[in-house]
Amino acid sequence: MDTMTDDLYRDVTDFANDTPTWFQHLAEVWTELGLLLFGVLFIVAWWRARRDDPRALAIAVLAPLVTAVAYVCSETLKSAVDEERPCRAVAGAVTSIVECPAYGDWSFPSNHSTIAGAAAVGLALAWPRIAALTLPMAVLMAFSRVFVGVHYPHDVAVGLLLGAVLALVLVRAATRPVARVGEAMRGSSTGVVRWFAGPGSPMPTPQAVTSHRRAASHRR
Template identity: 55%
Template sequence: MYRDIVDFALSTPAWLHSLAETGTDAGLFLFVALFALCWWRARSAPARELAIAVAGPAGVVGAYVVSEVLKVFIQEDRPCRGGVATIATCPPVGDWSFPSNHSVIAAGAAGALILAWRALAWVVLPLSALMAFSRVFVGVHYPHDVAAGYLIGLALAPLFTLLLVGAVTPVVRLARSRLSPQQAGR
């Protein structure tokens, strides 16, 4: 399946190659902007809602750390090392393939954003899936790297976010009480 996708990718126009290479990272910046928008939207909402918006990025970082630990233990070589022609330059030796960190981050951000603002699901889920698929399309990951990374991110980032909410909510209340006594109880 990997070779079929990579061979197809090589037959596509050069503008699509550029879009696929830069699109994954650009999509991650879009998720950062969406986290900022969620924070802005929740700034006057009940403390727990704001805590979810604040804890979301930390949940994504937690999922990323888990994926990095897995990479160190599994040490699967990149598929692009065997002389396969790919769109992207193959990452250096020692930069392992399984699971895909980009997929973990994209899916984790989508999951955490959905916790903060459910209406974003129709945007962030397809975008994160496209960002994850692009890692196979450009040739730097096997499909199973991306699928595993996607599942890890989608499961763990929201879980870590919810685990942090209990600690972040009292901090939000405290900060609000110092800024405005009327918002202290929210």
């Protein structure tokens, strides 16, 4: 008996099969190109943060690190669940646009979606202005995995959520200690270490923050 998720998978893949060939190729490329674009954005976010305070540098450095942790968690969960790929398991589905992954390369959750969710949130925390870019990128990347026929909708939904939550929790938990490390690196006698951390700007003290808020209040 068909399940709701099987029906939804068939609906998406039937739609994909009816789209122009060029669009199918675009979706196939996007599933991998999105990862590369996130990688480029990680580098840009770090480069920008080198001239900011240690907290900003810490978040920029943590963004790719928590994405890697999210991938490991996803892969561990995938190995425990052992869900067969829908391109083999769903009866009556059209042939997937990309080759169905080998048996043993399980479906739940989607690693691509987990990476996308973690990268999008990590970058949004490091560089809030690009959240309007990274969050839709992650959703499109996740959808593309269903579109090309290698994941169920629930695989990508859980992957996105898993990556986003892990990124949010881990960045918030690790920002302060990593900021201290970044501040120490900026005072290092080793040139490469100082270059990586960047010249930065001083971390505002609690007193400075309080004074700034009072001044802003008086201006109102």
